[in-house]
Amino acid sequence: MKNAVKNQLKKIKEQFGTRSSKAGSYSFLLTVIVLAILVTVNFTLSFLPDSYAQADLTANQLYSLSSQSKVLLSSLEEDITIYWVVASGEEDEYVEKLLYNYEDYSGKVKIEKKDPDLTPDFTNSYTDEEVYNNSVIVECGDKYRYISYENMYEMSSTSYYSSYSSASEFSGEKLITSAISYCTTEELPVVHVLEGHGEAEFSSSFTDALEADNLETETLSLLNGDSVPEDVECILINAPSTDISEEEKDMLIEFLESGGRVLVLSGTNQENELPNLKAVAEYYGISVMEGVVIEESTDHYVFNTPILLMPDMQSSDITDPLISDNYHVIMPVAKALDISETDSDVEVTSLLESSEDSFIKEEGYDIETYEKEEGDTEGPLTLAALATKDIDEDSQMQLVWIASSEMLEDAYNQYSSDANEDFVLNALEKMCEKDDSISVRSKSLTNEYLTISTSDSSIIKIITIGIIPAAYLVIGIAVVIRRKQR
Secondary structure (H helix, E strand, O other): OHHHHHHHHHHHHHHHOOHHHHHHHHHHHHHHHHHHHHHHHHHHHOOOOHHHHOOOOOOOOOOOOOHHHHHHHHOOOOOEEEEEEOOOOOOOHHHHHHHHHHHHHOOOEEEEEEOOOOOOOHHHHOOOOOOOOOEEEEEEOOEEEEEOHHHHEEEEEOOOOOOOEEEEEEOHHHHHHHHHHHHHOOOOOEEEEEOOOOOOOOOHHHHHHHHHOOOEEEEEOOOOOOOOOOOOOEEEEEOOOOOOOHHHHHHHHHHHHOOOEEEEEOOOOOOOOOHHHHHHHHOOOOEEEOOEEEOOOHHHEEOOEEEEEOOEEOOOOOOHHHHHOOOOOOEEOOOEEEOOOOOOOOEEEEEEEOOOOOEEEOOHHHOOOOOOOOOOOEOOOEEEEEEEEEOOOOOEEEEEEEOOOOOOOHHHHHHOOOHHHHHHHHHHHHHOOOOOOOOOOOEEOOOOOOOOOHHHHHHHHHHHHHHHHHHHHHHHHHHHHHHHHO
16 A cells, blocks of 8 residues: 555656646646736736826827827916816716826826715806716816816717717827817917908807817907907808998908908808999909819819819918818819019918919809800919018008808718818917917817718729729639649
């Protein structure tokens, strides 16, 4: 019996002494060491801020701060408190990670959670609205801005025939960064919007964009005055349907000659050709040409419609941010501007241009064909221009004329991925001398519009419908033939 036990122990020792058993022991030991390292690293990372310990792998960087937000946070000199109004257990994942990214990035930002069940009266001093869970209040000193949770998500219908909707974009960073800028800015620039001539109303999207960009708006009427009020610095004229008066024309020119700034959106008008308003542009060497611009180059129009232009952007302070990010403006039903004759003291810059294959149809809305005919003025054609004139060492007049009345309509702005709005906002920022522009975009939770020309669309169709299936067919035939030859 004793010998049997000894023999068994000997066999066990021999088994553990084999090469395979030694390799297994090394593997086990190595596994234990790796697991120990992973546990230690994971434990250490738990003490680091989320921005360092977690990688944002979402397609649209939903949890990350954009470069614009980081620049603003890096320049903060005052303390910012962000109150996160949320009941325990109701935290929104996107909002939570975003807020703590602000706090992690800047020591000037502090996040405080406020449970409405425990402090029901906390928000009363900030807003009279119904406050939903995950709403935010940004405060700095005596200034604050309330951000409703409802506004953080842009909704879209899932079906044309259905009342159901789903979140399509997350605007949390856009709104919070704008609120921080608002609270830390002593005096916001004011854009005065001319009224009294059937001007088009701004879409809710553009109104929200103005607020997010911290540009305040006030209405302005020149019908009962002798001159533009002294406190007015920038005037926006949006698609008037009737002309201004001779007196208003003189007031606008006088305003510009004293260093004022005016932005006009006016293209083809069915009711009136607006001679007095156009005279303001002509005073500075910009002549509005009659008719509608037609584009023959398929690289310069969209949706197979030659009057929905996708013009080339010329380099300027207004267009450079869009050019660098590869965005394209869409201009529907545009006129052309003649900037060939200007005074020596006035500098006119072309901002948007059609291609060499474009031309003008003088019939305007009454055109019967998109085909080029004898007598049509040929391109390239200026579609938007900036006129500047130095008044003295400290002031400069600026006039921006955009030859499309429908450019800010929601449909065209959406198709341009908000580039239309950004183009107008960039012009207003330049006129208001606003250096700290906030151009953080909403982040798509689903998809974004891809603005491509008609020619690119045709190429994509040919590749996906023709070339790729044909290539698979050829490869398949080749494989079958090779197999039969074997």
